[in-house]
Amino acid sequence: MVRIVPRTLSAALLLLGLLPAAPAAARPSAAAGACPQVHFFGLRGSGESRQTMGPSVADTFNRFRNKLVGKKVTVGVPEPIEYSAVALLKKDGWPSVPGWLKLPGSMAEGAAMLRHQLEVQVRKCPEQEFVIAGYSQGAGAVRLALAKMTLKDPPAFRKNIKAILLYADPFYNPEDRFAVHAASTTQDSEVRGLLFRLVKLAQNGSVAIAPAIFPETLLLVGQTMPSWIPHARSYCHRGDIVCAATVEQTKALVTGSPVNGITIHEKAYLSTYPEAASTWLAGLFKAKLPDLVPARPVVQPKGAICAGSSPDIRVTVANKGGVDSGDFGIRWSADGRTVTVGQPNVAAGRKVTRKYTWGKITEGAHELVVNVDPKNAVAESAETNNATRISLTATSCAKKDFTVRVQAAKGWQDSGIDIKGKFNISDLGENTWSVDHVNHPYVGPNGYPPEQDRLIAPGYKYDSGKPYGYLLGKLVAPDGQEHYFPVGAGGLWQNPFKSPARLHLRINDADRALGDNGGSVLVDVNPWP
Numbered sequence: 001m002v003r004i005v006p007r008t009l010s011a012a013l014l015l016l017g018l019l020p021a022a023p024a025a026a027r028p029s030a031a032a033g034a035c036p037q038v039h040f041f042g043l044r045g046s047g048e049s050r051q052t053m054g055p056s057v058a059d060t061f062n063r064f065r066n067k068l069v070g071k072k073v074t075v076g077v078p079e080p081i082e083y084s085a086v087a088l089l090k091k092d093g094w095p096s097v098p099g100w101l102k103l104p105g106s107m108a109e110g111a112a113m114l115r116h117q118l119e120v121q122v123r124k125c126p127e128q129e130f131v132i133a134g135y136s137q138g139a140g141a142v143r144l145a146l147a148k149m150t151l152k153d154p155p156a157f158r159k160n161i162k163a164i165l166l167y168a169d170p171f172y173n174p175e176d177r178f179a180v181h182a183a184s185t186t187q188d189s190e191v192r193g194l195l196f197r198l199v200k201l202a203q204n205g206s207v208a209i210a211p212a213i214f215p216e217t218l219l220l221v222g223q224t225m226p227s228w229i230p231h232a233r234s235y236c237h238r239g240d241i242v243c244a245a246t247v248e249q250t251k252a253l254v255t256g257s258p259v260n261g262i263t264i265h266e267k268a269y270l271s272t273y274p275e276a277a278s279t280w281l282a283g284l285f286k287a288k289l290p291d292l293v294p295a296r297p298v299v300q301p302k303g304a305i306c307a308g309s310s311p312d313i314r315v316t317v318a319n320k321g322g323v324d325s326g327d328f329g330i331r332w333s334a335d336g337r338t339v340t341v342g343q344p345n346v347a348a349g350r351k352v353t354r355k356y357t358w359g360k361i362t363e364g365a366h367e368l369v370v371n372v373d374p375k376n377a378v379a380e381s382a383e384t385n386n387a388t389r390i391s392l393t394a395t396s397c398a399k400k401d402f403t404v405r406v407q408a409a410k411g412w413q414d415s416g417i418d419i420k421g422k423f424n425i426s427d428l429g430e431n432t433w434s435v436d437h438v439n440h441p442y443v444g445p446n447g448y449p450p451e452q453d454r455l456i457a458p459g460y461k462y463d464s465g466k467p468y469g470y471l472l473g474k475l476v477a478p479d480g481q482e483h484y485f486p487v488g489a490g491g492l493w494q495n496p497f498k499s500p501a502r503l504h505l506r507i508n509d510a511d512r513a514l515g516d517n518g519g520s521v522l523v524d525v526n527p528w529p
Helices: 007-018 054-073 097-126 139-151 157-162 195-204 249-257 260-269 272-281 509-514
Strands: 002-004 039-042 128-133 161-165 207-209 232-235 291-293 299-301 312-319 328-334 338-345 351-357 364-372 387-395 402-407 412-420 422-427 471-476 480-488 490-494 502-505 518-527
Touching: 002 412, 007 039, 039 054, 039 097, 039 139, 039 422, 054 128, 054 161, 054 260, 097 128, 097 139, 097 157, 128 139, 139 161, 157 161, 161 272, 232 272, 260 272, 272 490, 291 364, 328 471, 338 402, 364 412, 402 412, 412 518
Parallel strands: 002 207, 039 128, 128 161, 161 232
Antiparallel strands: 291 312, 299 312, 312 351, 328 338, 328 364, 364 387, 402 518, 412 502, 422 490, 422 518, 471 480, 471 502
């Protein structure tokens, strides 16, 4: 039985470095509005160069970024997660026993650093989508971070994690729904990750490991990727000593004995998988772009447009895309004459209404075309829905004056004028009439003054509330309904019916007393449009 037991527990803890180092200072905040759609985190493998993601992860990122160019998906500068990534091989290529003792602590450090940088990034760009990739020891650190995020009080930024990509995961489980290219070996019927093997061997007594060595990694033994991960792939190459370790390989590694499979582990992921993995990743993303869509213009006030007026035309522009638009222009083209105005940012899912005043519109047909972002300053998910238009017809709304003569010797007289809405009646002051041309003087449409009105025989008025000789009016609707109103020398009235009504006029004198009447009055009738 192989035994790896540090002389003291304190020595073991010192070797392992189980407490992760304090997180490094956060990078400077991105400028407001400078958040790309995607942010890529990469964790290098054991012994790979610091301040990098390692060659296999870096190659995958470069291919992924290039594939997104045509899809208008923006990707930020990739972020290597800096952690120890302790080397597990000596310079002569043989396994390093001290390195293996430090491995769990190194992965715990990588997991803690990853979580910290996720928290930093989501504060800067709350709507960003994250891709997390790791190779070998880096894959193990990713798995450990994800396992901790699955426990109680999961972080809010879990929703930002779009995809997980793992190469040579030391906790590789072929039963995982995200497992890809599960390796098979001739030495062992079961394919399992190296750390899974190591813990199992320790549990059944085949190797002895101090209890302090693998406390956190026990979380992952036999586990699959968390169910809340939306997309993931875990690649394991046939014969890889880390993700497809046999019992013999595992024993050899922890004792420092020579072992095969290391070359496969170091070389396979540099050539075989970056293209397939980057194609898969690129297929997960669609552009999150603004989409500026103008609605059909609305003319105010409603109703007929009068030539010479200055109607307002309002257009509502909606951003139907997934991100804010930034500033853009709105071009108004009135019969070919264009005016462009600036429009500040419209947030995703919001609307803004702008107004164009067509000053002193002339009589006839017109067209207004509205084009949003005419210079294509904003990259949008659709560029063919930025224009809208409306046809306008302005008509002459000048008041039409009708001159009507009302005879004193007749009752209700049809003016021949149909009234739609408001209308004026005014006395032209050119003629007069009398209810008794022999005995009483001629007067205007205001009728007789009170002292004269009292001298006329009572009981012969059409409207007892008005003096004799007063001009009276009524509107007659098509269905026969009538609306009576006293007119006198004139005023402003409104047709109370929904349809046009015919105007009738008469003198205030009963029909049976019209025989001795004389004269007429001339009035001006002005229907409003």
